[in-house]
Amino acid sequence: MHLARFPRVRLAHLPTPLEPAPRLSDALRVDVWIKRDDCTGLAGGGNKTRKLEFLLGAALEAGADTLVTQGATQSNHVRQTAAAAAAHGLACEIILEDRTGFTSADYVENGNVLLDRLFGAAIRTVPGGSDMTAELEITAEAVRARGGNPYVIPGGGSNPVGALGYVDCAREIVTQADEMDLQIDRIITATGSAGTHAGLVAGLAVMGADIPVLGIGVRAPKPKQEENVLKLARETAALLGRPDAVTPEMVVADCDYVGEGYGFIDDKVIEALTLAARSEGLLLDPVYSAKAMKGLIALSRQGRFADETVVFLHTGGAQGLAGYQSQLTGALDHPRA
Ligand SMILES: *Cc1c(COP(=O)(O)O)cnc(C)c1O
Numbered sequence: 001m002h003l004a005r006f007p008r009v010r011l012a013h014l015p016t017p018l019e020p021a022p023r024l025s026d027a028l029r030v031d032v033w034i035k036r037d038d039c040t041g042l043a044g045g046g047n048k049t050r051k052l053e054f055l056l057g058a059a060l061e062a063g064a065d066t067l068v069t070q071g072a073t074q075s076n077h078v079r080q081t082a083a084a085a086a087a088h089g090l091a092c093e094i095i096l097e098d099r100t101g102f103t104s105a106d107y108v109e110n111g112n113v114l115l116d117r118l119f120g121a122a123i124r125t126v127p128g129g130s131d132m133t134a135e136l137e138i139t140a141e142a143v144r145a146r147g148g149n150p151y152v153i154p155g156g157g158s159n160p161v162g163a164l165g166y167v168d169c170a171r172e173i174v175t176q177a178d179e180m181d182l183q184i185d186r187i188i189t190a191t192g193s194a195g196t197h198a199g200l201v202a203g204l205a206v207m208g209a210d211i212p213v214l215g216i217g218v219r220a221p222k223p224k225q226e227e228n229v230l231k232l233a234r235e236t237a238a239l240l241g242r243p244d245a246v247t248p249e250m251v252v253a254d255c256d257y258v259g260e261g262y263g264f265i266d267d268k269v270i271e272a273l274t275l276a277a278r279s280e281g282l283l284l285d286p287v288y289s290a291k292a293m294k295g296l297i298a299l300s301r302q303g304r305f306a307d308e309t310v311v312f313l314h315t316g317g318a319q320g321l322a323g324y325q326s327q328l329t330g331a332l333d334h335p336r337a
Contacts, residue, residue: 001206001240003168006161007057011084012049013041018176018311023279028300031309033182035173038283038316043083043115046076046316047196050165051157052084058161060088064151066143070095070132072263073102073125074287074323076316077156077193079112082119092121093143093150095135099128100263104326111323156193163236166199167206173311174209184211185308190292190315191215191225191253192262198232200313205245206237216295217255218288219262225253257295263287265324268294270331285317286324 017036025032040049059067067085071078071094078094085092094116102108116123126135136152143150153162177184187204191197197215204211217225230251237245259266265286272293276282284290296312299305321328 001167001203001242003164006054006164007061008053009056009060009088011042011053011056011087013039015172015176016040018173018180018182021280021312024276027275027279028297030300030305032296033309033311034280034282035169035311035313037169038289038314038318040316042087043080043119044316044319046080046319047166047313048077048080048157050169051162051195052080052165054161054164055153055157056084056088059090059151059153062149062151064090064149066091066093066148066150067153068093068136068139068143068150069153069157070097070136070155072097072099073108074112074263074320076112076285076288076320078121079115079119079319081153081157082116082121085121086119091148092119093139094121094123095132095139096123096125097128097130097132098125100261101128102263106325107323110325111320113323115319154193156195158193158195158198158232160232160235160239163195163199163202163232164239166196167203167236167240170200170203170209171207174204174207174211183309184311186305187211187213187311187313188292188296189213189215189313190218190288191229192218192288194225194228194232196313196315197229197253198236201229201233201250202236202240202246205233205250206240206242212252213250215253216257216292217253218258218291220255222253222255225255226251229253254295254299257291257298259291265290265327267331268298270328272297273328274332282314283318283321284314285320286328287320288317289315
């Protein structure tokens with residue numbers, strides 16, 4: 001694999017640190033290391049920065065003047081896309097899907113939504129369950145009608161081009177671990193629109209690193225999530241010239257920690273947020289990284305990772321915390337960690 005063959009715009013602060021988490025490890029009785037992709041930079045950082053390097057590269061190569069994308073109301077992907085567009089003088093049109101039905105002022109106006117506006121993106125809101133692919137095309141067509149040249153980025157930046165960002169992250173993790181003589185038994189990540197998980201799997205497979213990846217689902221049930229990740233991982237490996245590198249056994253998702261649904265939080269999510277904050281000073285987010293941590297906590301307590309060295313990919317998202325103020329404030333008064 002040779003990533004320099006793909007157009008890329010440098011946006012991220014790389015490499016992100018791979019750090020031990022001694023107090024969290026003690027609490028979980030598992031050797032946990034954190035891959036700090038909350039520190040990628042670009043509007044506060046997070047996993048979408050790496051994908052956007054390749055997506056923006058492709059957009060600029062196509063001569064685009066407008067980025068068009070979509071996400072849930074508190075989407076981190078949308079916030080980071082709006083920032084990337086601003087930083088490169090492109091317009092940004094975003095469509096926000098009301099997936100949760102939450103109507104509190106913090107959820108609909110604060111957190112990532114406030115930042116989207118700050119970056120100057122044009123926002124259109126649609127009901128939950130809308131056909132978001134069709135909505136993207138409607139907006140792209142409107143941009144064309146006024147003489148613009150749109151570049152459409154799918155939700156989460158999750159297509160083979162975006163997933164190259166996590167192929168690169170897989171390479172980065174293995175390089176860091178080799179330099180530290182750190183033997184990694186497993187990588188754990190939140191898995192949603194699948195590009196992060198698929199890129200990691202494809203990158204590790206193409207490298208022949210033989211490190212299992214466990215995705216903790218945040219939305220879809222396990223069969224659907226694994227199908228989405230496998231398809232995208234295969235397409236990504238094909239883009240790298242290795243169409244047969246990814247096998248179905250490489251794709252494992254555990255979707256038992258979604259709770260009531262995408263974007264909904266519960267006591268265990270709050271426990272995960274507070275444990276990370278109070279043991280390591282780490283900011284997780286309510287929608288993704290704390291759900292992944294909820295899974296890591298539960299599985300650790302079941303003894304699943306005994307004697308393992310686990311790398312928890314911190315995908316960022318803390319900018320969404322302010323969107324959950326009304327749901328979190330009361331719950332934080334009780335020490336949990
Ligand atoms: C988008 C996102 C994820 C999930 O990544 P996918 O590539 O969509 O699966 C995880 N964590 C955060 C903070 C995110 O914003």
